[in-house]
Amino acid sequence: MPDKYKYLLPLPDFETKEWWGALRWYELVFQRCTRCQTFRHPPQGTCPRCYSEDHEWIKVSGRGILYSYITVWQPVLPQWRGDVPYNIVQVTLEDAPNIKIIGNVIGVDNSRLTINMPLVAVFDDVTQEDTILRWQPR
């Protein structure tokens, strides 16, 4: 764990605290509408399909595939210049295929990333209180 994490940290709120709390337990959970069964992410108050406010939290396996990716050579913030190139990916989940979640793949050179690459969630404790979801090849 780095002494001082230089990236943006989560700011859990009423709708996202369950998500961030589950990551601390190395669990991946998503809201699922109890009316139409649609998964939704990021956590939000109403279902984008049927507008119901009812939902439950469902634990998923953490298995997914690489849907899309980019390699960043020009970082947004100057303190990230030393980290380029890095990847930003979209992952679709085996258990919630309508979800596309943004993250990073670790443990593989960016040149090895391929669409449909099988991935699994990994949980990165970046501070004593914060765990960030990342992905690695499986």
Ligand SMILES: [Zn+2]
């Ligand atoms: Zn719904």
